[in-house]
Amino acid sequence: MITPVLPTYNRAPIAFVKGEGSWLTAEDGSRYLDLGAGIAVNALGHAHPALVAALTAQAQKLWHVSNLYRIPEQEKLAEMLVDKTFADTVFFTNSGTEAAELAIKMARKYHYDRDMKDRIEIIAFEGAFHGRSTGAIAAAGSEKMVKGFGPLMPGFKQLKWGDHDAIRAAITTRTCAVIIEPVQGEGGIRVVPDQCLKGLRDLCDETGTLLIFDEVQCGVGRTGKLFAHEWAGVTPDIMMVAKGIGGGFPLGAVLATEDAASGMVAGTHGSTYGGNPLGCAVGSAVMQIVADDAFLDEVSRKAAQFRQGLEGLVASHPTVFEAVRGQGLILGLKCKASNLDVVKAAYAEHLLTVPAADNVLRLLPALNIPEADIAEALARLDRTAARIEAA
């Protein structure tokens, strides 16, 4: 018999009732060390005092008014994002997949308005993940996500990941945009080399193609820069953000240059909840902490400590782990054993990790995870590996 909750997830039989920092308390009172952070969402851990304060203060004042009116909290967060990034303008959504929808619409409208109505094709990459809306699954195109849901939205093409020559060959007079995650999350924590992002930017400039970065998972401080593409020194025309920006409150955004966004005039897009006062109050509190050089340097320092420990685990458990991947605190352990078995064994050590494609174990701790918790996580991963070896 079907469960009251639509069974689209293979859930672990654990339920949490409370969170604090990098720790979660289960119904039975036992504590788990959280290296998943709600899949890179709880950027500042659970129940961060500044976020709780921002949320409750706003909750006392005003929850929702609709975008029929000016929303000062939204304007404030938009200004912060514009101030700190390549972008000139921001649209707020409630999720990453809604950001994908707008990014696609914005890119197509850009060429439409310039009398290039054939430029509708969007190039994406194998292993990409852009969300679960019909547009976002058409973009990523993986068999697992699209099977049974056709006909898919036309106008998408997927290329092999990391093949620059294939991109050059694929861009035609019908190409509208290229969409790419600077660090692939679901695809297995694959970092696009700086050289590739630079090459892609050049190619897009040469051909008048818009470049869309999906930083839903790798953005908002996760790599040790506010946004991952900053490492490569290139900027996109359009960028999708979500997950970490709300610190746990459902919030997403599309950032764009004035030029890329020029077609999105009044009436072309909207959202009932997007950018509501509650979400934006929390988003501003997140930005206030994360968009700070000292904070981001700390992320890099902790990431180096964590990574060094992980390299040690690869060396000491060669039949379980194969290599460390990632950048900053978006890390992956490429496994020799089944990554799903490792996730399960980690539950037994009260450690939360997340599987990804390519047999990778994803590690996405809170950006402010204390050093002691990193050491504890490494000890638990060590015992997790020992469980696999003993099995």
Ligand SMILES: *Cc1c(COP(=O)(O)O)cnc(C)c1O
């Ligand atoms: C999670 C994710 C999305 C989708 O975000 P939702 O909020 O789940 O809709 C899109 N792109 C990337 C890179 C993601 O990691």
